[in-house]
Amino acid sequence: MKNTxxxxxxxxxxxxxxxIEETVKKRRVVIPGEVIVSGEDYLPGDGxxxxxxxxxxxxxxxxxxxxxxxxVLALTGAFVPRRNNVVIGRVTNITFNGWVVDxxxxxxxxxxxxxxPRFINKNEMDQFLAIGDVIVAKIWSVNVRGVDLxxxxxxxGKIEGGFIFRVIPNRVPRIIGKEGxxxxxxxxxxxxxxxxxxxxxxxxxxxTTDAEIKARRAIEFIADKAYITGLTEKMEEWFTQx
Amino acid sequence: xxxxxxPSGRGMTEIRKMSAKVGVIPNADGSAMFSFGxxxxxxxxxxxxxxxxxxxxxxxTAILRVNYDLLSFSVYERKKPGPSRRSQEIxxxxxxxxxxxxxxxxxxxxxxxxxxxxxxxxxxxRTAGINAASLALAHxxxxxxxxxxxxSVGKQDKNIVVDxxxxxxxxxxxxxxxxxxxxxxxxxxxxxxxxxxGKIEPSEVKKALTIADEACEKVYEVQKRxxxxxxxx
Numbered sequence: 158m159k160n161t162x163x164x165x166x167x168x169x170x171x172x173x174x175x176x177i178e179e180t181v182k183k184r185r186v187v188i189p190g191e192v193i194v195s196g197e198d199y200l201p202g203d204g205x206x207x208x209x210x211x212x213x214x215x216x217x218x219x220x221x222x223x224x225x226x227x228x229v230l231a232l233t234g235a236f237v238p239r240r241n242n243v244v245i246g247r248v249t250n251i252t253f254n255g256w257v258v259d260x261x262x263x264x265x266x267x268x269x270x271x272x273x274p275r276f277i278n279k280n281e282m283d284q285f286l287a288i289g290d291v292i293v294a295k296i297w298s299v300n301v302r303g304v305d306l307x308x309x310x311x312x313x314g315k316i317e318g319g320f321i322f323r324v325i326p327n328r329v330p331r332i333i334g335k336e337g338x339x340x341x342x343x344x345x346x347x348x349x350x351x352x353x354x355x356x357x358x359x360x361x362x363x364x365t366t367d368a369e370i371k372a373r374r375a376i377e378f379i380a381d382k383a384y385i386t387g388l389t390e391k392m393e394e395w396f397t398q399x
Numbered sequence: 400x401x402x403x404x405x406p407s408g409r410g411m412t413e414i415r416k417m418s419a420k421v422g423v424i425p426n427a428d429g430s431a432m433f434s435f436g437x438x439x440x441x442x443x444x445x446x447x448x449x450x451x452x453x454x455x456x457x458x459x460t461a462i463l464r465v466n467y468d469l470l471s472f473s474v475y476e477r478k479k480p481g482p483s484r485r486s487q488e489i490x491x492x493x494x495x496x497x498x499x500x501x502x503x504x505x506x507x508x509x510x511x512x513x514x515x516x517x518x519x520x521x522x523x524x525r526t527a528g529i530n531a532a533s534l535a536l537a538h539x540x541x542x543x544x545x546x547x548x549x550x551s552v553g554k555q556d557k558n559i560v561v562d563x564x565x566x567x568x569x570x571x572x573x574x575x576x577x578x579x580x581x582x583x584x585x586x587x588x589x590x591x592x593x594x595x596x597g598k599i600e601p602s603e604v605k606k607a608l609t610i611a612d613e614a615c616e617k618v619y620e621v622q623k624r625x626x627x628x629x630x631x632x
Contacts, residue, residue: 186626186627186630188537188546188622188623188626188627189500189537189542189543189544189545189546190543190544190545190546190585190586204542215502215542215543215544216537216540216541216542216543217537217538217540217626218540219630231540232540232629232630233422233428233429233538233539233540234428234429234538234539234540234541235428235445235446235447235448235539235540237447237505237506263446263447263448263449263506263508263509264449264508264509265449301458301507301508327540384630
């Protein structure tokens, strides 16, 4: 389970939902319909559109100029599944060829029996994953029919022990930090094993309940202060006080 | 005529004190509160999420489902909880007022639920509800072209006034009172709600709309500030 965080970083997540701290010129809050920049040089990216010479925001969030591209990062809202996201979900149904998993998104995820890490007899599927079990899985495709999950990677599988809780999914990049710096800090300070799903579900397992609760507090502190720059230093300070 | 004074003592185009706050409901994906004086509306947005019953799903887009209701303690005489003819109508017009700004093509087969509840009613609840719902949708990160602003204009006898409260709506002298709630896409000429309860000369409608436009700009400023405040904390 240790590598899940790093994998979430490496496998596409950093490209799709970059950390808010990424090196960019300026960031500011925009509301839908607000003009972000004017000029023909700019290209509207995610959450932006062009009207005449202006680039307007079509989402509430932080506007960012990365080179010529202008985009808006949402601050709140529901989880939208993307390929290669690592998510935490709960098994809600077992069908003849796989498991239906609630991943806290508009569509439920489906884990086909072929995507389990080892061969499973179709008659004994509930011995591998029963209804109500919580799993860490990776999204390997998103299509109109639904979200397909896989367990064929390091760090994926059924969760046992510890506890899970939820934060706002848009805050996840901040909790992980640049190349996992923030989450590594929390892991080091508390000695807990932490898995952060891109859907905002977080699993913590530690040596003692106190350590687990401390880790949760730390994560909720970050989720609360997600807009502040230099959070890693703030977090180190927080650990000296608590 | 010149001595006409509103029962509330406000100027003709003076809006009641407005306030707005975003993020009032932690469990919702987006939420907001908006108030005109003693009228307070809260709105919560959930989704995009899976739509049941399945036959209502639209594979080309998400659908918007608005539920407006007065809470039982919001009015002097206890309101029986649950949907009524009035609340169903207002739910529907709120939905139509918001839909033109939303871009829901990204989320096929899903639903976006908007719950609008009135905590305190002193007339103008649908306009406060639309303003709150528009903020809540923005807060939920739903792609939208612009915010929707809403205000009611009206007439007391022959005078055009803005943002009637309950006492003013019950005004009976002369021609009586007219309530003319409107909603529009902010900073544009696109109207998304026009209702009329009472009498107004066709020639005066234009004047009423000009006054409403000015009022909407003030509403928009309040909405804008509320959204920006969430981040600055």
